Amino acid sequence: MVKECRESDLQNLPVCAAEFIKLVIKKMRYRKKVRLEVQAELAAHFEDELRDCKTDKEKEQRAERLIEDFGDAKLLGTLLRRAKKRCRPLWRTVVARTFQTVGVLILCFIAYIVWFFTGKPAVTIDYLAEFNRLTCPVADESLNAAPFFEQAAAMCPNRPAEKSDFGRNSFIDANESERQIIEDWVQLCADSLNLIAQGTEKPYYWQQYKTSGGPDDDGSTRGIFFPNLAKLRNLSLAFCFRAQIQAARGEYSPAFDDLIICCKFGRLTGQGEKFIVEQLVGMVIQAAAVKNIREILSCYPVGVEQLAVLQNDFAEAQGGQEFGMRLLNTKLATYDQIQRCFTEDRLGGGHLYLKRLTALGIGSEEIVGISDSDSPVALAVRILFFHPNKAKTRQSADEFYDFFEKVFKMSPAELKRKSIDLNKQVESIIKGNIFLSFWMTALCSLHETSYRFKAEVQSVPVIIAALRFKIDKGRYPEDLAELQQFGYIKEIPIDPFSERPLVYKRTADDFTLYSVGQNFEDDGGQVYRDEKGKLHDEEGDAVFWPVQK
Amino acid sequence: MKFEAQLLKGVAPVVVLQILSRGPMYGYELGQAVEQRSGEILTLGKGTLYPLLYNLEAKKLIRGKWEKTKSARKRRYYSITSKGKAQLAKQREQLKELTAGLKLVFGRKLMPA
Numbered sequence: 001m002v003k004e005c006r007e008s009d010l011q012n013l014p015v016c017a018a019e020f021i022k023l024v025i026k027k028m029r030y031r032k033k034v035r036l037e038v039q040a041e042l043a044a045h046f047e048d049e050l051r052d053c054k055t056d057k058e059k060e061q062r063a064e065r066l067i068e069d070f071g072d073a074k075l076l077g078t079l080l081r082r083a084k085k086r087c088r089p090l091w092r093t094v095v096a097r098t099f100q101t102v103g104v105l106i107l108c109f110i111a112y113i114v115w116f117f118t119g120k121p122a123v124t125i126d127y128l129a130e131f132n133r134l135t136c137p138v139a140d141e142s143l144n145a146a147p148f149f150e151q152a153a154a155m156c157p158n159r160p161a162e163k164s165d166f167g168r169n170s171f172i173d174a175n176e177s178e179r180q181i182i183e184d185w186v187q188l189c190a191d192s193l194n195l196i197a198q199g200t201e202k203p204y205y206w207q208q209y210k211t212s213g214g215p216d217d218d219g220s221t222r223g224i225f226f227p228n229l230a231k232l233r234n235l236s237l238a239f240c241f242r243a244q245i246q247a248a249r250g251e252y253s254p255a256f257d258d259l260i261i262c263c264k265f266g267r268l269t270g271q272g273e274k275f276i277v278e279q280l281v282g283m284v285i286q287a288a289a290v291k292n293i294r295e296i297l298s299c300y301p302v303g304v305e306q307l308a309v310l311q312n313d314f315a316e317a318q319g320g321q322e323f324g325m326r327l328l329n330t331k332l333a334t335y336d337q338i339q340r341c342f343t344e345d346r347l348g349g350g351h352l353y354l355k356r357l358t359a360l361g362i363g364s365e366e367i368v369g370i371s372d373s374d375s376p377v378a379l380a381v382r383i384l385f386f387h388p389n390k391a392k393t394r395q396s397a398d399e400f401y402d403f404f405e406k407v408f409k410m411s412p413a414e415l416k417r418k419s420i421d422l423n424k425q426v427e428s429i430i431k432g433n434i435f436l437s438f439w440m441t442a443l444c445s446l447h448e449t450s451y452r453f454k455a456e457v458q459s460v461p462v463i464i465a466a467l468r469f470k471i472d473k474g475r476y477p478e479d480l481a482e483l484q485q486f487g488y489i490k491e492i493p494i495d496p497f498s499e500r501p502l503v504y505k506r507t508a509d510d511f512t513l514y515s516v517g518q519n520f521e522d523d524g525g526q527v528y529r530d531e532k533g534k535l536h537d538e539e540g541d542a543v544f545w546p547v548q549k
Numbered sequence: 550m551k552f553e554a555q556l557l558k559g560v561a562p563v564v565v566l567q568i569l570s571r572g573p574m575y576g577y578e579l580g581q582a583v584e585q586r587s588g589e590i591l592t593l594g595k596g597t598l599y600p601l602l603y604n605l606e607a608k609k610l611i612r613g614k615w616e617k618t619k620s621a622r623k624r625r626y627y628s629i630t631s632k633g634k635a636q637l638a639k640q641r642e643q644l645k646e647l648t649a650g651l652k653l654v655f656g657r658k659l660m661p662a
Contacts, residue, residue, distance in 0.1 A: 044624050048577035069596070083599075083604045083606075087606050
């Protein structure tokens with residue numbers, strides 16, 4: 001029936017009536033099928049009205065009256081559309097609304113994608129300048145060791161290539177040809193070592209941070225490079241070797257002087273507001289000096305007076321040292337990356353800036369917060385819609401660093417007592433944040449490293465004191481309390497892994513001194529070695545005496 | 550909107566249902582019937598008629614169906630549904646009450662002279 005309601009409906013009507021009906025139907029703006037039905041019905045109405053008219057003129061006149069009676073075509077079309085819409089069956093309404101909603105969503109999605117990919121970061125703070133302001137503790141350049149250290153690094157000869165594991169083995173264990181290579185190299189380093197020694201007389205060491213200036217240098221803190229660190233590390237080895245060479249010749253005083261300078265040198269390298277890598281190098285330099293002091297004490301018959309001087313100098317070199325890591329620079333470096341890896345706030349929305357993330361190589365599956373089950377699509381959806389924005393990321397970064405500021409003040413034993421699981425805490429703070437997962441340094445392991453280093457440093461005065469006690473009294477002390485009682489040590493060092501004194505045990509003709517180590521258990525002074533005989537810190541005790549090879 | 554138009558707007562659906570309760574009609578026929586049966590007091594504007602019919606159809610109070618007349622012409626006939634009948638009965642009662650109320654307010658003045 002409906003198919004029959006076409007142009008033919010209007011053929012028998014006066015032109016004005018046909019035009020009016022067409023206009024109403026046009027203004028209806030609705031589905032064609034419905035419009036044709038209404039057209040047929042209106043045409044029938046006109047036909048009925050004009051049925052009795054005998055002439056065309058009469059038809060025209062009556063049609064015009066009827067059109068007037070129908071009123072405004074546009075209004076009528078609108079009313080008809082609304083009424084017909086109400087007649088629509090529910091399923092059709094649902095389908096129509098669904099399509100409309102999907103269409104709107106697609107449009108919104110396209111707009112969102114365009115907005116997302118056209119957003120750019122706004123770099124508003126020059127953190128490089130901020131570092132250089134923070135790292136300088138005083139204005140007086142004459143108090144700065146940097147000119148000496150920089151010159152020493154510039155003059156430092158490369159390590160001999162013939163011996164690949166050079167620096168790992170001690171001079172004492174080296175064969176004749178290796179000893180010759182080491183002695184030659186140390187000789188070449190003499191001028192640099194003198195400069196370092198002069199530098200350690202200064203109270204501070206700071207330098208102006210610079211970016212590499214290479215093709216990848218974007219002026220961000222990520223481009224900061226530390227050209228001298230490797231050279232300084234080499235020079236610390238040169239100090240240690242020179243001390244061993246001197247000790248082998250029986251020249252203990254200059255040997256210990258070199259190692260004390262090395263301690264001061266390491267301390268200066270890492271102290272103040274420095275980056276973690278600088279603090280670690282400082283720690284490594286000091287640890288090397290400590291290890292060599294113990295080795296020399298273990299291998300050579302050092303006199304009681306030299307021991308007393310060494311103990312005094314060591315206490316002076318290490319006095320007041322804080323063992324936690326300082327995180328301000330790293331925190332600011334994170335802020336710098338946040339301002340570069342997120343679009344600007346407000347109109348920019350503060351979302352991730354993918355171009356930079358890609359350049360940084362973010363997207364690795366190994367980082368926290370991206371599970372193995374995350375498909376590329378799931379990852380894209382997370383980044384597009386669910387990733388924390390700039391403000392929230394900054395908040396999480398603050399939370400992260402505040403947490404570690406507190407953690408570094410707590411010993412591993414205290415963390416254990418309070419059941420603080422660093423990895424879980426970190427994961428809960430940065431979970432779901434791809435940027436932070438990538439950017440945050442592995443501070444959890446650094447915490448243990450810094451306290452292991454503390455235990456090593458604390459062991460030295462005890463060892464020296466015990467050796468002095470033996471020379472004075474003809475026997476080793478029964479316990480640490482006896483050492484303290486006779487004034488050989490001022491206080492008994494506390495093991496950061498047990499919150500109890502370092503473990504001292506007198507043996508038949510020697511003594512044992514150790515920390516319970518990272519497993520928090522007293523393994524009776526036993527170290528853990530793998531099948532290849534390599535020492536591992538995770539298991540067993542950290543034994544300081546007798547010296548472990 | 551004028552008072553008369555407001556009144557008509559309110560009663561038009563009941564009037565249409567009442568007339569259709571006597572048998573199916575197509576749009577033109579219905580418009581004529583309203584005028585005739587109301588003594589030409591009630592007149593449904595043509596611009597109102599079809600939107601009104603479609604609205605009543607949407608509420609399922611009437612049903613429209615294309616049929617051929619005796620003269621073989623196609624017309625859309627509207628008939629009242631059972632839901633429409635129930636609605637009509639309810640609205641008639643309401644109209645009665647309204648009329649009674651109006652009589653009480655206006656007294657004899659509302660009655661024809």
